[in-house]
Amino acid sequence: MVATVPAPVRPATTARSPKRGRRSRRGEAPLAWLLISPAILGFAVFYAYPTIRGLYLSFTDFHVLSPPVWVGLANFRELLSDDVFWHSLWVTAYFVGLSVVFGILISLVTAVIMHRLTSSRVIRGVILLPFLISGVVAAMTWSWMMDPELGILNELLTKLIGHPLLFFGDSSLAIPSLAAISVWKSMGYNAVLIFAGLQTIPGTIYEAGRMDGASEIQMFRSLTVPLLRNILVMVVILTVIGSFQVFDIVQVTTKGGPANASLVLQMYIYNKAFTQFDFGYAATMSLALFVMLIGITFAQLKMTRANESDLN
Amino acid sequence: MRTANRPSVGRIVAWVYIAAVIVVTLFPFYWIVRTSLSNNYALATNPSSLLPVGFTFGAFKRALGLATTAQAQAQGGSGASLDVALFLRNSVIYATVLTACVVFCSATAAYAFARLRWRGREAMFSILLTALMVPTIFTLLPNFVLIKDLGLTNTFAGMILPGALFSAFNIFFLRQFMLNLSTEIEEAATIDGAGPLRVFYRIVLPMSAAPIATLALLTFINTWNDYFWPLLVTSDDSVRPLTLALAVFKQSSPQTATDWPGLMAATLIAALPMLLLFIVFGRRIVNSIGFTGIK
Numbered sequence: 001m002v003a004t005v006p007a008p009v010r011p012a013t014t015a016r017s018p019k020r021g022r023r024s025r026r027g028e029a030p031l032a033w034l035l036i037s038p039a040i041l042g043f044a045v046f047y048a049y050p051t052i053r054g055l056y057l058s059f060t061d062f063h064v065l066s067p068p069v070w071v072g073l074a075n076f077r078e079l080l081s082d083d084v085f086w087h088s089l090w091v092t093a094y095f096v097g098l099s100v101v102f103g104i105l106i107s108l109v110t111a112v113i114m115h116r117l118t119s120s121r122v123i124r125g126v127i128l129l130p131f132l133i134s135g136v137v138a139a140m141t142w143s144w145m146m147d148p149e150l151g152i153l154n155e156l157l158t159k160l161i162g163h164p165l166l167f168f169g170d171s172s173l174a175i176p177s178l179a180a181i182s183v184w185k186s187m188g189y190n191a192v193l194i195f196a197g198l199q200t201i202p203g204t205i206y207e208a209g210r211m212d213g214a215s216e217i218q219m220f221r222s223l224t225v226p227l228l229r230n231i232l233v234m235v236v237i238l239t240v241i242g243s244f245q246v247f248d249i250v251q252v253t254t255k256g257g258p259a260n261a262s263l264v265l266q267m268y269i270y271n272k273a274f275t276q277f278d279f280g281y282a283a284t285m286s287l288a289l290f291v292m293l294i295g296i297t298f299a300q301l302k303m304t305r306a307n308e309s310d311l312n
Numbered sequence: 313m314r315t316a317n318r319p320s321v322g323r324i325v326a327w328v329y330i331a332a333v334i335v336v337t338l339f340p341f342y343w344i345v346r347t348s349l350s351n352n353y354a355l356a357t358n359p360s361s362l363l364p365v366g367f368t369f370g371a372f373k374r375a376l377g378l379a380t381t382a383q384a385q386a387q388g389g390s391g392a393s394l395d396v397a398l399f400l401r402n403s404v405i406y407a408t409v410l411t412a413c414v415v416f417c418s419a420t421a422a423y424a425f426a427r428l429r430w431r432g433r434e435a436m437f438s439i440l441l442t443a444l445m446v447p448t449i450f451t452l453l454p455n456f457v458l459i460k461d462l463g464l465t466n467t468f469a470g471m472i473l474p475g476a477l478f479s480a481f482n483i484f485f486l487r488q489f490m491l492n493l494s495t496e497i498e499e500a501a502t503i504d505g506a507g508p509l510r511v512f513y514r515i516v517l518p519m520s521a522a523p524i525a526t527l528a529l530l531t532f533i534n535t536w537n538d539y540f541w542p543l544l545v546t547s548d549d550s551v552r553p554l555t556l557a558l559a560v561f562k563q564s565s566p567q568t569a570t571d572w573p574g575l576m577a578a579t580l581i582a583a584l585p586m587l588l589l590f591i592v593f594g595r596r597i598v599n600s601i602g603f604t605g606i607k
């Protein structure tokens with residue numbers, strides 16, 4: 001979750017007024033470089049170099065065993081005419097849409113209700129539990145509960161609607177089922193983040209609202225949501241970025257099936273690279289995903305900055 | 313901020329909602345336990361029983377490889393097992409070494425950025441922060457190629473190195489904290505003749521214990537649960553972590569007449585370390601997630 005938080009550029013605190021004299025500038029520089037050298041090494045070798053190499057590989061035909069061959073824009077042309085790519089982009093967008101809409105809605109409602117009722121750390125801890133387990137564990141558990149023959153969810157459905165549902169076997173249900181697992185897993189984490197945001201809103205604002213005769217719903221709409229905007233945008237960005245890269249729960253449950261119905265982008269990239277060994281094309285698709293994520297992040301950040309006012 | 317002390321309809325509805333959320337959150341965990349204590353053959357006769365069906369520890373014995381093939385098959389197992397001790401060891405090495413290294417390297421870097429004065433400090437900090445913009449997926453494939461070129465696939469070094477030296481988020485987070493530490497104690501120590509390195513070890517590091525613990529916990533959880541990177545760089549049981557081994561175990565189980573109790577026993581074993589961590593550090597985890605969000 002920590003991987004891609006949008007970089008807050010240049011916090012205001014960087015320029016500390018230099019303390020007169022006592023420590024000499026020359027004396028500290030070698031130590032400083034020594035202390036940051038592991039970070040610089042890690043950044044250069046495992047972030048900067050792979051980023052540049054990824055860019056380069058997306059212009060090549062590369063099958064790992066032989067060196068990459070420059071092919072110019074061939075991969076990009078292939079991408080534009082690759083129906084499977086566009087299909088998987090659509091599938092991913094569908095998954096992201098469901099995860100964001102339902103995930104944020106449920107987390108927001110849960111956080112607001114918790115905030116009104118109780119500050120119990122135990123309850124917050126309990127709803128956070130699914131965040132701590134791996135996607136593999138979550139997917140295993142839900143694929144058992146959604147099992148068409150013996151799964152408890154289908155036992156329940158059979159009693160309610162008379163027949164079980166093939167959650168992972170039905171192409172129209174595969175993505176909603178995966179999104180449900182994803183929402184279950186991340187809801188508590190998002191709710192705890194939003195809850196922390198709610199705690200920063202001063203209670204006096206609500207008292208003032210109440211004095212003006214505002215109802216709970218009115219106060220939620222015109223006080224809570226606007227004041228929470230920054231944290232909501234952060235939660236939305238984290239959810240979008242996270243669900244765009246969904247892989248483990250898909251790999252454990254449907255593997256992209258049935259008939260590519262849940263072939264999310266990351267799954268398709270993985271298949272291209274590790275079953276067809278087409279690394280050049282896989283790199284091109286990763287680049288496309290990278291560009292889309294950057295675009296979405298900037299668009300969302302702009303949305304917050306555009307009308308920044310409220311509490312600050 | 314409580315609306316009213318009398319129980320209104322709204323408050324009751326709200327409590328019912330919270331109760332429902334808790335049930336939906338916890339039920340799958342209960343279901344893991346309930347299923348793992350069931351007999352696979354008996355399970356089919358009463359799939360909606362809330363209690364274990366044909367109570368037995370057989371599933372755990374099967375998953376751990378403690379049952380003979382005949383015993384396993386008599387209870388509906390496939391005979392496949394999970395070498396839990398080995399995978400647990402691998403996970404512990406992977407997550408512990410990576411966490412210790414990256415948190416230490418981030419702390420030293422954060423100190424250099426927050427407390428030392430040197431030419432190029434702000435520029436270098438901005439450069440390192442650009443890493444936050446690159447999604448992991450984009451660096452995964454080239455990193456795999458790099459690890460392969462270095463001949464480090466199927467080694468702990470190959471699994472750990474890419475994450476062990478640098479984390480932009482950790483550096484940013486710790487630097488923010490260190491900037492807000494009072495400088496008085498450091499200045500006193502400096503007057504007493506302590507060098508900057510000594511100040512770091514004796515003063516700044518101990519004072520930053522809380523945020524360092526927070527980052528260590530979050531890094532450990534993420535690494536323990538990581539699936540994609542180990543999947544790329546390992547193909548050998550000798551280094552595979554538990555999370556990955558569990559997914560492989562699932563794939564090796566038969567599609568028809570699946571041994572769900574065995575799978576759930578393995579799932580519980582894989583989730584157990586995180587559940588223990590949660591019981592011990594639950595409070596800190598809840599606080600730290602709220603904290604990282606506000607920052």
